[in-house]
Amino acid sequence: MSKRIAGPEIERLIQLLAKVPGLGPRSARRAALQLIKKKEQLLSPLAAAMAEAVDAVRICSNCGNVDTCDPCTVCTDPRRDGATIIVVEDVADLWALERAGAMNARYHVLGGTLSPLDGIGPDELNIKALIDRVAGGGVSELILAVNATVEGQTTAHYITDQLSGLEVRVTRLAHGVPVGGELDYLDEGTLSAALKSRTAF
Amino acid sequence: MSKRIAGPEIERLIQLLAKVPGLGPRSARRAALQLIKKKEQLLSPLAAAMAEAVDAVRICSNCGNVDTCDPCTVCTDPRRDGATIIVVEDVADLWALERAGAMNARYHVLGGTLSPLDGIGPDELNIKALIDRVAGGGVSELILAVNATVEGQTTAHYITDQLSGLEVRVTRLAHGVPVGGELDYLDEGTLSAALKSRTAF
Known part of the structure; x- marks a missing residue:
């Protein structure tokens, strides 16, 4: 803004909101104004929720997930199959x-x-913690659900190398046509992968 | 989410972020994750800025603006021309x-x-406060910068009626072609208004 038209607390709120992924400088202003208007219903609870999250958030020392407890909810859930680990x-x-x-x-x-x-x-x-988890036993399958990018695949290969000698089945996500996707819009790589991995109808 | 995979503090943060204008449920999750990752640089300062804003924000008793002081920065700025009031x-x-x-x-x-x-x-x-401001004297022009909607124009007419008898020039924003706009994409109403209000080249 060319001239100062609002107090420093409001300007600072706008500046910080503009850094939130999904909000730009323009939408940050709109968001700030709406938050201020809904001070009691939204701004105040959101400030409290953020302050609580700052205190509560932990990185799970077992799997690297973000949660408010360590080990995280996923790691401690007794209904989950601990023999399968999905690597993301x-x-x-x-x-x-x-x-x-x-x-x-x-x-x-x-x-x-x-x-x-x-x-x-x-x-x-x-990665080291992953190899240790597998070496610790009880893991029968490791699903490498990394992105289908060069970096993702390089990382997948590196992890597979590190696992050599350990008794574990290593799998990866299937390549193919996205559900609801139109062939016309798909790249050649995806189409050839989908053709190669074709299944019985 | 089908199963609980994160602590209640994180779920609550996502829920509240989803209510921020400009963020939906999907982008709220992404935003929450980024905020948590940048806990010290972003989440913590944002929580503090919001808490400060909750305490500091005031509605200007003179003009209805939102600010952290009352009267607001605009009303107290000595460099501004107090004889012209823009009504928004x-x-x-x-x-x-x-x-x-x-x-x-x-x-x-x-x-x-x-x-x-x-x-x-x-x-x-x-509106009452506006009429009082004008009746108080020292105002020579009132620019009705309301939206060019039916409701906006109705409101403008109502205000003009209320001002009858008071010595003030009432104006409104010009209708016309937006700067950078293409004629082909403009509605008939705007085009006829722009033609009627044509100016010398």
Whole structure:
């Protein structure tokens, strides 16, 4: 804004809201104004919820998940099959797979992918703990649910190498046509993968 | 989420973030995760900024603006021309006009428009205070910068009626082609207004 038209507390709120992923400078202003208008119903509870989250959030020392307890809810859930571990790059991937609700397994969050150019080697990722979990026994399958990118696949190969000598079945997600997807819009790589992995109708 | 995969503090943060204008349930999850990851740089300062805003925010008793002082920064700014008052529906409109930076006037925020169907009559809006401001003297022009909607125009007419007998010039925003706009995409109403109000080249 060219001139100061609001107090420093409001300006600061807008500045910080603009850094929230999904909000830009323009929507941050709109959000700030709406939050201020709904002070009692929204701004105040949100401030409290954030302050509580700051205090409560923990990184699970077992799997790398984000939660408010350590070990996390997923690791301590007795109804989950501990023999299957789904390896993901990020907590967001864990949440996405949980929304799909297809597996009742446990997880291991790597915290990224190998990327030598960015200085991210095996020690920067949560890989050592994964190998230890598998070596500790009781794990029969490791599903490498990393992204289908070069970095993701490199990381998957590295992990497979590290697991050599350990008794565990290593699998990866199927490649193919997304459910509801139109062939016309798909890239050649996906189409050839879908053709190669075709299944009986 | 089908199963509980994160602690109640995180779930509550996501729920409240989803109510922030501009964020939906999906982007609220992404935002929550990013906020948690940047706990020290973003989540903690944002929680503090929100708590401060809750305490600091005031509605200006003079013009209805939102600020952290009463009277607000705009009303107390000695460099502004107090003889011109721009009447807006909402604080967001005040901010938008300030970003344009075209006028150095003061404002009056109505807090909405007349809408009998929604039970919003003159008493629900900040109109009485506006008439009092004008009746108090020292105001030579009132610019009705309400939205170009039926409700906005109805409100403008009502205000003009209430001002009868008072010595003040009442103006409204020009209708016309938006700067950078393409004629092909404009509605007939705007185009005829722009033609009628054509100016010398």
